Structures are given as C-alpha cells and as structure tokens.
Amino acid sequence: MNWSTLNERTYAPYSGKAKACVVESRSGKLFAGVRVENISYPITIPAVQAACTICLSEKEIPAKLYLEDDGLNQLHFWKKEFNLKIVKTDSLPELPVEDLYHNLDADLGITNRLKELLNQAVIPNSDFPVSALLFTSDGYLEGVNVEVSDWSKGLCAERVVLSKAIAAGVSEFTRLEIHAKKGEISSPCGACRQVIAEFLPYHDIILHHADGTSSEHLTLDLLPFNFKSSSLKKINV
Numbered sequence: 001m002n003w004s005t006l007n008e009r010t011y012a013p014y015s016g017k018a019k020a021c022v023v024e025s026r027s028g029k030l031f032a033g034v035r036v037e038n039i040s041y042p043i044t045i046p047a048v049q050a051a052c053t054i055c056l057s058e059k060e061i062p063a064k065l066y067l068e069d070d071g072l073n074q075l076h077f078w079k080k081e082f083n084l085k086i087v088k089t090d091s092l093p094e095l096p097v098e099d100l101y102h103n104l105d106a107d108l109g110i111t112n113r114l115k116e117l118l119n120q121a122v123i124p125n126s127d128f129p130v131s132a133l134l135f136t137s138d139g140y141l142e143g144v145n146v147e148v149s150d151w152s153k154g155l156c157a158e159r160v161v162l163s164k165a166i167a168a169g170v171s172e173f174t175r176l177e178i179h180a181k182k183g184e185i186s187s188p189c190g191a192c193r194q195v196i197a198e199f200l201p202y203h204d205i206i207l208h209h210a211d212g213t214s215s216e217h218l219t220l221d222l223l224p225f226n227f228k229s230s231s232l233k234k235i236n237v
Contacts, residue, residue: 025060046073050163114179132157158192179208193223
C-alpha cells in the first residue's frame with residue numbers, strides 16, 4: 001500500500017482534494033481511511049475519522065496515525081481521544097493494510113451475521129448496537145456503529161461500512177442490509193440516508209427489524225427529496 005493508491009481511492013468529487021491516512025492499532029494492525037465527501041458538505045467523512053472508526057469497528061484500539069499531510073480535518077480530536085502517536089511520512093509501513101473485503105459465500109447467513117456483528121458495536125453512550133452489510137456483485141463489507149466521547153465524531157454502521165468500502169477501492173454496490181436489535185424498526189438516520197443516496201441512489205436497502213421481520217425499500221423511498229443541486233458539480237468522478 002502507498003499514498004498514491006490511497007489518494008486515488010479518496011472520494012472527493014466536490015473539492016478535488018485527496019486526503020488519506022493509516023491507523024495502526026495497539027496490536028499492530030493497519031487500517032486505511034480516506035476522505036469521503038458528500039454533496040451535503042457538512043456530513044463529509046474526514047480521512048482520520050474514517051480510519052479511526054474503521055479500526056474501532058474491528059475491535060481494535062487506535063495507537064498510531066500515519067499521514068502524508070498534517071492538515072487533516074479532526075486530527076486534533078482523534079489524537080487527543082486515543083493519545084495517538086502521529087507519524088508524518090512519505091512512505092507507509094511495509095506491513096499490509098487489513099483486507100476487510102469478504103468474498104461472497106453461498107453459506108452466508110445474512111441475518112445471523114448481522115446479529116453476530118452487533119457484538120462489535122462500540123456504543124458507550126447509547127447502548128444501541130447497529131450492524132450493516134454492504135454488498136457488491138461478488139462480495140461484501142461489514143460495519144457497526146462507533147461512538148466516542150464527542151457524540152458528533154462517531155459514525156453510524158452505514159457510514160462505517162461505506163468508509164471501509166471506499167478506502168478499499170470498492171465503489172460499485174448492489175444493496176445494503178441493516179439490523180438493530182432494539183427499537184420499533186431498523187432504519188437509517190437522516191444523515192446516513194443522505195450518504196447512502198450518494199453511493200446507492202436507486203438500490204435496495206433491506207432493513208432487519210428487532211422483532212425478526214424485515215422490509216425492503218429503495219433509497220429513493222427512504223429519502224425521496226434528498227439534497228441535490230446542479231450548481232454543486234462534481235469536478236472529477
């Protein structure tokens with residue numbers, strides 16, 4: 001893995017500014033994160049937030065942050081939150097970044113896997129675990145919600161799994177499946193719906209509810225008037 005590859009994976013069609021970083025966990029595992037922009041600018045996911053929440057979602061604790069550019073958004077918060085050692089470098093460690101992409105298995109029990117993933121949720125504030133599976137034509141990625149001391153810096157399961165996908169260089173999706181074991185229904189929050197609309201605008205979203213039932217929706221149905229504007233043009237795709 002190198003900075004060039006990670007920067008190419010950045011989703012920054014509105015600013016054109018590639019931002020990436022790599023977090024090393026206390027156990028020595030490496031997790032990449034890249035900037036994930038949204039047409040609704042305030043819900044853009046900075047590279048540091050992506051890398052740290054991805055690390056946490058894998059039951060690892062961030063310890064060191066490798067970066068090429070020390071002007072990353074949210075750097076101060078995450079450095080303080082986990083007492084991160086910051087390493088500014090032109091070259092990444094030779095250890096491989098964790099491969100979080102799973103090949104499709106005919107024996108995959110989607111409902112069971114969603115329930116198992118709930119145990120990985122980092123929820124010290126809400127005690128409300130949520131899991132998500134994001135599918136491609138031949139594989140999938142997993143996500144859970146992650147909370148930290150600043151409520152605004154955590155990410156929902158849907159945005160964690162999308163962050164994982166973009167950092168892994170995966171951008172073509174078929175569907176998203178979501179589960180919460182509490183509440184009346186499992187359903188993405190408004191911010192997640194806007195982010196989902198950016199990457200899966202006309203796709204199937206399957207919601208697995210706490211009572212054992214499920215329902216299938218199109219993204220367009222979940223957010224029928226999602227924010228869009230022809231004046232906010234993508235400068236690269």
